[in-house]
Amino acid sequence: MSGKNGAKRGLGLLITPWQRPFSALAILIIVGTIGYRLTEGWDWGDCIWMVLITVSTIGYGEVETLSPQGRLVTVLIVVGGLVVVQLAIQRVLGLKESGYFHRLQKLHLHRMLELMHNHVILCGYGRIGQEIAAQLLRYNVPFVVIETDSNRRDVAESKGFKVLQADATLDETLLEAGLKRCKSLIAALPGDASNLYIVLSARDLCPDCRLVARASSDEATAKLRLAGASAVVNHHVAGGRVMATSALRPLALDFMELLVGSDHEIEEFQLNHKPQHLCKIYGRSLAELELGRRSGAMVLAILDQGRLIANPGSHIRLGPGQLLIVLGSQPQLSRFQDLLGEAVDSVTTTVPS
Known part of the structure; x- marks a missing residue:
């Protein structure tokens, strides 16, 4: 029921602001059609056709020679068309200022998120988040990014990623991103406290979800594991291990790089x-x-x-x-x-x- 109610609200959001311009256009077409019918006696098809080419200013020419009364109807239709156009322009400008098109974009994103299953939720699109996203894209793994910073959101959207601009520490954000349908969640925010909060919330909402968290210290690693993280990656330790492996066992590292490209x-x-x-x-x-x-x-x-x-x-x-x-x-x-x-x-x- 909640999904149906959400769909109805979304449809209302899409249609309601345009009711006045479309109603005015419909009234203009009906009145103009009746006007031609009464003044010229044409059949309904010719009347409607004459109204449409007049309103749209296509200018195919008159169906038949107009009487003075018919020309008056034409003038009224032209004036009415200008009024309708003015109403539409004012509506577009008003909707742009009110954030209507942004809400439409968010509604479209919400629809796509509802259809996603077995995906990855990436919390944070900083330097580490960007690298994670690149790897997920390379493996054709569907994912959604949660990011609060508008600049990082724009960068992610420019690459075609699905981005939810919201606070990842909030339960409603995680649920909107499809936590209960996802394959795993990656907490890659720069702050250990934020990642800890995400892990606590996600584990409470979805006990079976695989949670991977970023940490910057041994203390944070221990707390994240205690909070329920399935895996914790300390980027300082991980970077050091990669560098040591490159120095001591370069063939092993080369094998892993070859594996990524295969x-x-x-x-x-x-x-x-x-x-x-x-x-x-x-x-x-x-x-x-x-x-x-x-x-x-x-x-x-x-x-x-x-x-x-x-x-x-x-x-x-x-x-x-x-x-x-x-x-x-x-x-x-x-x-x-x-x-x-x-x-x-x-x-x-x-x-x-």
């Missing part, structure tokens, strides 16, 4: 915690399931009860709650998911940095 991805397959959903795979080893051979994807690691099993051997058995980290192309990963079937609780694409 058609391969790394996906995380979270297995269901309920054993009854793992009937086909529960207790069976990777060798028995032949997931790699049958799908073409490679299991890089398995996270089992907090213990990371890197490059798992064929003897490793699958069980409830495990997280499989798998490398492959999109078709290979799709086949891998099909082989696991209902055992998969969720799938997350990991974008290499």
